[in-house]
Amino acid sequence: MSDTSTPQAVTVLGAGTMGAGIAQACAAAGHAVTLVDADEAALERGRAAIASSLARLVRKGTLDEAGAERVQAAVRTSHDRSAAVAAADVVIEAVTEDLDVKRALWGEIGAHAAPGALLATNTSSLSVTEISGFGGHAERTCGLHFFNPVPVLPLVEVVRGERTSDATTRRAVDFATGLGKTPIVCRDTPGFIVNRLLIPYVNDAVHALAEGVAEAADIDAAMTLGANLPLGPLALADLIGLDVTLAAIESLHRETGDGRFRPAPLLRRMVRAGKLGRKTGEGFHRYA
Numbered sequence: 001m002s003d004t005s006t007p008q009a010v011t012v013l014g015a016g017t018m019g020a021g022i023a024q025a026c027a028a029a030g031h032a033v034t035l036v037d038a039d040e041a042a043l044e045r046g047r048a049a050i051a052s053s054l055a056r057l058v059r060k061g062t063l064d065e066a067g068a069e070r071v072q073a074a075v076r077t078s079h080d081r082s083a084a085v086a087a088a089d090v091v092i093e094a095v096t097e098d099l100d101v102k103r104a105l106w107g108e109i110g111a112h113a114a115p116g117a118l119l120a121t122n123t124s125s126l127s128v129t130e131i132s133g134f135g136g137h138a139e140r141t142c143g144l145h146f147f148n149p150v151p152v153l154p155l156v157e158v159v160r161g162e163r164t165s166d167a168t169t170r171r172a173v174d175f176a177t178g179l180g181k182t183p184i185v186c187r188d189t190p191g192f193i194v195n196r197l198l199i200p201y202v203n204d205a206v207h208a209l210a211e212g213v214a215e216a217a218d219i220d221a222a223m224t225l226g227a228n229l230p231l232g233p234l235a236l237a238d239l240i241g242l243d244v245t246l247a248a249i250e251s252l253h254r255e256t257g258d259g260r261f262r263p264a265p266l267l268r269r270m271v272r273a274g275k276l277g278r279k280t281g282e283g284f285h286r287y288a
């Protein structure tokens with residue numbers, strides 16, 4: 001088992017929103033990171049995202065220039081998936097949330113991973129147990145569910161698949177701790193902890209809006225002023241993305257069959273209309 005402070009070879013598969021953030025956090029903790037993506041442009045965007053995140057930290061005074069350069073230099077990019085997987089002590093999969101894409105990739109991970117490597121998926125809504133079966137090393141596979149933006153948010157949900165071993169769970173907890181994160185272990189259940197509680201709340205706010213309880217701005221203001229939350233639920237949906245919110249509540253509904261998780265029809269209508277929140281300039285609120 002690795003010491004939390006020992007630098008390790010970490011391969012992050014997928015250089016999107018999450019992969020780039022995870023790569024940055026691992027590099028900042030002193031690990032040697034290889035960031036891989038199937039798409040050349042995505043790899044470039046991932047590098048650029050890390051550079052701009054580091055620049056922001058320098059501007060805020062949380063990191064100096066030399067530190068930023070060290071982190072950037074600790075992330076190398078590669079297209080050679082099998083070589084990058086084979087060379088890793090820790091593999092973190094953060095590719096597109098699509099079971100078929102993950103199935104194919106985990107077949108490759110299983111075939112090439114070094115004996116003893118820790119294998120993790122960052123999935124938000126798919127079953128860690130199911131994914132762990134695709135690679136054939138279920139006992140050393142777990143979920144490491146980071147939150148966006150990864151360099152900022154302290155939580156990592158360490159998700160135990162049904163066949164994840166105790167040693168793997170401990171190692172994942174140690175690894176997350178070594179990144180300066182706060183790991184919380186949970187079972188492989190739909191939504192894990194945060195999304196299981198947060199997404200139905202947001203969905204319920206959309207039901208309330210559709211029922212005419214109050215205007216969107218007033219629902220949000222009520223929850224910030226009365227419940228002391230930093231953001232109202234509809235503004236939060238706009239931030240997460242209405243498409244992502246809908247996919248998450250659909251997944252909870254599908255997995256549990258529980259009517260409590262029935263997607264709000266208004267949410268579905270807005271997604272169909274392309275009103276996805278901040279990223280399209282309009283959701284429950286308008287953005288310049």
Ligand SMILES: NC(=O)c1ccc[n+]([C@@H]2O[C@H](COP(=O)([O-])OP(=O)(O)OC[C@H]3O[C@@H](n4cnc5c(N)ncnc54)[C@H](O)[C@@H]3O)[C@@H](O)[C@H]2O)c1
Pocket residue numbers: 013014015016017018019036037038039042043093094095096097101105122123124125145146147148
């Ligand atoms: N976005 C979030 O807020 C968030 C939060 C927590 C977890 N997640 C999870 O993280 C994962 C990634 O989400 P994201 O938002 O970063 O997605 P994204 O669309 O920004 O990035 C996914 C990347 O994976 C790449 N990819 C697809 N197939 C690949 C393959 N076979 N090999 C290598 N690269 C491949 C794509 O080119 C893309 O660059 C998903 O499982 C998602 O559920 C997302």
